[in-house]
Amino acid sequence: MWIVIGVLFLVILFLTYRTSSLTGNAVAGNSGKLDTTGWTDNEKMNYEMHGTIPARLPGKVSASSGTGMVGGC
Numbered sequence: 001m002w003i004v005i006g007v008l009f010l011v012i013l014f015l016t017y018r019t020s021s022l023t024g025n026a027v028a029g030n031s032g033k034l035d036t037t038g039w040t041d042n043e044k045m046n047y048e049m050h051g052t053i054p055a056r057l058p059g060k061v062s063a064s065s066g067t068g069m070v071g072g073c
Contacts, residue, residue, distance in 0.1 A: 034053070036044055043054045 034047070036047070039047075039054065046052045046054075
């Protein structure tokens with residue numbers, strides 16, 4: 001039983017490290033944040049509260065291939 005717990009612990013550590021090393025595609029530089037210059041106040045609020053990215057942005061995923069949400073609700 002202790003071996004299983006140890007293996008699960010190592011898997012969790014690995015997945016945590018792997019998740020923390022991922023980077024997004026729509027980031028400004030290496031800051032890890034989206035570049036929201038030029039966004040309206042409503043678009044900023046929708047991104048902060050719901051994770052939705054404005055449809056007018058270049059490189060935006062089309063609605064037919066997903067919801068366009070960053071984190072999802």
